[in-house]
Amino acid sequence: MTLFTRIARLFGRRRFEDELDEEMRFHLEQSIERNLERGMSPIEARRQAMKEFGGIDQAKEESRDAWGVRLITDFIRDLRYAAKSLARVPGFTLIAVFTLSLGIGVNAIMYSFVRDAVLKPLARDKQLNLVEIYNSRADTDRDYRRWSYREYENLLAHEGLFQNVAAQSFSEQAVGQGEDLQGRFICMVSANYFDVVGVKPIQGRFFTDEEAAPDAMQPVAVANHTFWQRTGGGSDFVGSTIRVNKTEYTVIGITPEGFVGLNTSIGPDVWLPLGMNEAVFGRSIKDAVLYPLNLVGSLPRGMPLEAAKARLASVNQHLNDQALPEDNGPRQLIIAPPSRNNLGNNQPRDESYLELFAILSMCLAATVLIVACLNLTNMILARGTNRRKEIAIRLSLGASRGRIVRQLATEGMLLSLLGGAVGLYLSYWAGEAMLAFALEFFAASKFVLSVQPYFDVSIIGVTLAFCALATLAASLGPALRITRPDLVEDIKRQGSGGGAGSNWRRFFSLGNSLVMLQIALSLAMLFAAALFVRSANSIAYMDQGYETEGQVVAHLDYGLTDLDETGLETRQNELLRHMAGVSGEDNVALSSSVPYNFELNWRPIYRADGRQNATETDPYGPKFWAGHTAVSETYFDTLNIPVLRGRTFTYAESTQADGPKVAIIDTQLAELLFDDVDPLGQYIYLGEDAAASGDPTHAMEVVGIVRSPREEIFRRNAPERIYRPFGQARPRNLYLHVASRDEIQEIATLRRELRQFDDATPVLFIRPLASFIELNINTLLIKMAGITFGVFGGVALVLAIVGVYGVKSHAVSSRTREIGIRMALGARSVDVMGLILRQGTLQAAVGIGIGVTLAVGTSRILSAMLYESSGSNTPTLIGSAVILLAAVLTACWVPARRATRVDPAITLREE
Amino acid sequence: MSKKKNSLLQGTVDLLILSTLRAEDRHGWGIQQRIEQIGSEALSLKQGSLYPALIRLGNAGLIESEWRTTENGRRAKYYSLTAAGRKRLEIEVGQWREFSTSLNLLIESA
Incomplete structure (x- = not known):
């Protein structure tokens, strides 16, 4: 009990202490006075009074305990009262809890990210005082x-x-x-x-x-x-x-x-x-x-x-x-x-942006909570207007204002705690969903994803703090305002606003401006979400420069076997023949790298006759970089990469280690290397060693030119590429490509055939070629961004609608008298509804106007990040705006309908 | 102090306080004076324990308090019985009379 007592004492303790002090002092003074009258000396009189009173501190302590218990019983009574009064308005309660749960849930999940990504590692590094130790060439920051x-x-x-x-x-x-x-x-x-x-x-x-x-x-x-x-x-x-x-x-x-x-x-x-x-x-x-x-x-x-x-x-x-x-x-x-x-x-990398990112995202999340609370404030105010009678009765029955404020705050706290509990659950659920998404990705990748336990003491504590914040923000303000003594003045002022100036002010009042801002922001966010989702979808259809459908890849690592060079050559050639027998000659190929797999091997390329243009920094002539891949002769046919000029490799070139040295390059490299001559038939060196030797037998003849396949999403252009015959590189780590009609079926077939060919085939995985794009980290980033913006935009939309609803409800309830008079003077329901809807529509229009501007700006900024989706974004924007407008009007319509039900007789009698 | 003895004592003190307020509103010192006037030495207790008892009675809704000015111009907190307090007092006094009557009978007939 003492703990509760201590908590309870936090409220109004000062006043209680002062009163108790004064009361006891009065008692002692009276006692001393009586003793003096009885003829005692002043010292004696005081001593006797103290003795009769007993320990002052003990008496105070016991009084405090008794008082603390009172606060708790009051609190429990308030809680019960709040629960009952909330249960009477289930619609309001539902919307309020939902609004708060969104605000708190967003914060909880954001906190969990920040906790796992920044706070925990920072605390650990600080506690253990860890550093990573790198080394570079002396006095520079390169050559690590x-x-x-x-x-x-x-x-x-x-x-x-x-x-x-x-x-x-x-x-x-x-x-x-x-x-x-x-x-x-x-x-x-x-x-x-x-x-x-x-x-x-x-x-x-x-x-x-x-x-x-x-x-x-x-x-x-x-x-x-x-x-x-x-x-x-x-x-x-x-x-x-x-x-x-x-x-x-x-x-x-x-x-x-x-x-x-x-x-x-x-x-x-x-x-x-x-x-x-x-x-x-x-x-x-x-x-x-x-x-x-x-x-x-x-x-x-x-x-x-x-x-x-x-x-x-x-x-x-x-x-x-x-x-x-x-x-x-x-x-x-x-x-x-x-x-x-x-x-x-x-080498060290600057990761201080992580902390900045953490702060920014927490601020963003906190904004959502504050907006949620402000919206709730409007709803509570709207409700408060209806509850004024109830409150007035309680006030007149002798309840102090503090007591009623405390009771209203208890109601707010109950709402916040409910919202917090639902929000925490929502965030946990969302976290799990995202984790499942991530785990699916990481199961196919090469890493383990760190999975932190979601719930810990800190997240519960943080959620409670958010609840406390929400209680303060959403209920204390309205509680003070509703119980304000000059209530009548307040009603009069609101009811009588009729001039053009005050209409203007009302249009841009704090509540209305907030709602317009919310409409604008949610439109911008929904639009951004739509852009990301469209971009992620269009990646699947974009021209990659190779066939992505019906392609399956097996990753084989012959480094796991004991085959020597000759054995390796024989085994790989046999494998290719075996698979060609199953799937058809042109549908099977070997390569040393797969696009979108972050493994492109960049090598320097020189013209064989480049030495004429040698400089001090480039003693072998101009150097160009190109991504190097070793491929079998059927590679270009299998992946449907167009050979624009010349030819592909021959079977002999592809299978023999000591065949003629040939290479196929892409159009971009061809232009870089040979801007003055026809590239076909020219000779190049692959790698610095070959160029340094200057030995013509190490040079490769360019026999074909292809269009380079893409390698990543964010780069607008495919990389420069050079292809070599597979047999001349003979990597132990390789990919077996098979083209078929049905990828899923092909995976099973391929697995079976590989086992049948050789039980010891070192298969690391068999996947559709398209999955390298789908599970590419950049694709995932775009998808994640789409989901994040979508969720935030959705939350913002819901909050905006709740906000409109709250503001309009409040406006309608505080204008009841005005509406009553209008109807008494002959206004029809349609006119009243028009009155409310007209303003709502105008505000929605202003909000949407700002939102469109924001959205256009956002799409400009995002265009650098997004794969340029085909077609214009205008339909998306118009679509989002229409949906938003419809939602806002619905939110206005409910209170507007309530306004039409105002009975002038009743309203005017009430005043 | 054992809990039982405490609650017995508390009950007695509560009854005493309530009865002093039957006729008129009093401040703490006044209640104390009244108990002293009517009570014997056996009922006298540490004056300080009056105040927690007053707060308890207030919590239970049996008495209310108000700051007023005394006849010689001092500010003091006056306590008065609420309707519930008055009712409780009647019941308690009735019970107490019944109890003491039976106790008297028991002692005299023994």
């Missing part, structure tokens, strides 16, 4: 590279600055086997890694020093929580084995839910000890000129980043003293706050 194990050991040995340093190395490897084989991100770490980043296993243990020591070759693994869940979440997971490439690893531990390393979003499936480097990469981690490591260090507790930077020089000196010539030195140590999106970056 990662670290060798040798350098890492040197850094650990230097006890100048870092408390501890952990090493990690990210890579994509083949995880699983058979049907479950997938290319996924893994991370190899030093033994102290988990200590440094401050996590404890939820099951099992992490690596020991022995397991992570160089060349320890202990096949153990730590699994990500999400990975564990994806494999079924069995209780016997620790102790089971995971296959990575060709090695079976025993799972020794599981990381906590939501941990993906220092990142906030994506991370590896499993962590392996650095001691297994040779099994994964074929080279010992002790190899002095192997630089695979990213380093993360912890600074002494409380040391600011700037102070640490000032002490880097000595550490730097220590490292350079022990450098090898191969280290490309002298080097320079750079420390930076940990990145939130690092999968092996070798």
